[in-house]
Amino acid sequence: MLLEIEHLRASYGKAAALEDITMHVDSGELVAVLGPNGAGKTTLLKAISRSVAGQGRLDFDGASLHGLPAHAVVGRGICHCPEGRRLFTELTVKKNLMLGAYLRNDRVAIERDYQRVCELFPILRERASQIVSTLSGGQQQMVAIGRALMGAPKLLLLDEPSVGIAHRLKVEIFNAIRTIREGGVAILMAEQDAQSALRIADRVYVLEHGHVAQSGTAAELASDNRIQQIYLGVA
Ligand code: ATP
Numbered sequence: 001m002l003l004e005i006e007h008l009r010a011s012y013g014k015a016a017a018l019e020d021i022t023m024h025v026d027s028g029e030l031v032a033v034l035g036p037n038g039a040g041k042t043t044l045l046k047a048i049s050r051s052v053a054g055q056g057r058l059d060f061d062g063a064s065l066h067g068l069p070a071h072a073v074v075g076r077g078i079c080h081c082p083e084g085r086r087l088f089t090e091l092t093v094k095k096n097l098m099l100g101a102y103l104r105n106d107r108v109a110i111e112r113d114y115q116r117v118c119e120l121f122p123i124l125r126e127r128a129s130q131i132v133s134t135l136s137g138g139q140q141q142m143v144a145i146g147r148a149l150m151g152a153p154k155l156l157l158l159d160e161p162s163v164g165i166a167h168r169l170k171v172e173i174f175n176a177i178r179t180i181r182e183g184g185v186a187i188l189m190a191e192q193d194a195q196s197a198l199r200i201a202d203r204v205y206v207l208e209h210g211h212v213a214q215s216g217t218a219a220e221l222a223s224d225n226r227i228q229q230i231y232l233g234v235a
Helices: 041-048 070-076 093-099 107-120 122-126 137-149 167-182 194-200 218-222 225-231
Strands: 003-012 015-025 030-034 055-060 078-081 155-159 186-190 203-208 211-217
Touching: 003 041, 015 041, 015 211, 030 041, 030 167, 030 194, 041 055, 041 078, 041 155, 041 186, 070 078, 078 137, 093 107, 093 137, 107 122, 107 137, 107 167, 122 137, 137 155, 137 167, 167 186, 167 194, 194 218, 203 218, 203 225, 211 218, 211 225, 218 225
Parallel strands: 030 186, 030 203, 078 155, 155 186
Antiparallel strands: 003 015, 003 055, 203 211
């Protein structure tokens, strides 16, 4: 197992956001985390990247993540593409992408990864010297995913990659996520669009009130009408 989580809890002050989460991600897997607003999806990703504190087992690649500052988690191979993208909107596309490699000094590999990001999202090569704030929301999401890839992750955390994005770019982004997985990077993706996530994920966890309410392969969940109706908002 690449990522192993057992009885993970996290809270904001006295309010619990994660009550008891047990889950795992294997090397090279694409795992989706679904669930309604406020279920704890963002908090789960933040607890893994150590931008919020959590209690419970949190092991990555055979060692605990507890006690590590967020930048050390990146060094261990976990890159987080956060909700809301958090880009440097007054810098160029290329500068934003290169900032994703700030902990690396392997120049040749950094250039190779930059070229790979540009192959994944060709529009970013065309717009390399454009200021990010002038791009569409979908293009900015591509920059955010590309920046996370520039950290050379073993595990990519994606928070709501399709939120607020036009349909055509959304399809492109989901295809790119599948391509990233095929390239050997494991992905843990929080997503509101359950149907799109089920189409590309290997396995799925459905969160509800900080608990895992359901889990299984994407094929199992997609073919279970009861789960679709209760948890995934399908009439
Ligand atoms: P969404 O899809 O709306 O982002 P989510 O499933 O990602 O929802 P979280 O954002 O992880 O859920 O929120 C889990 C719980 O923690 C919610 O009850 C939310 O109100 C609360 N929460 C999240 N962030 C904070 C914060 N900074 N301070 C206090 N409470 C918070």
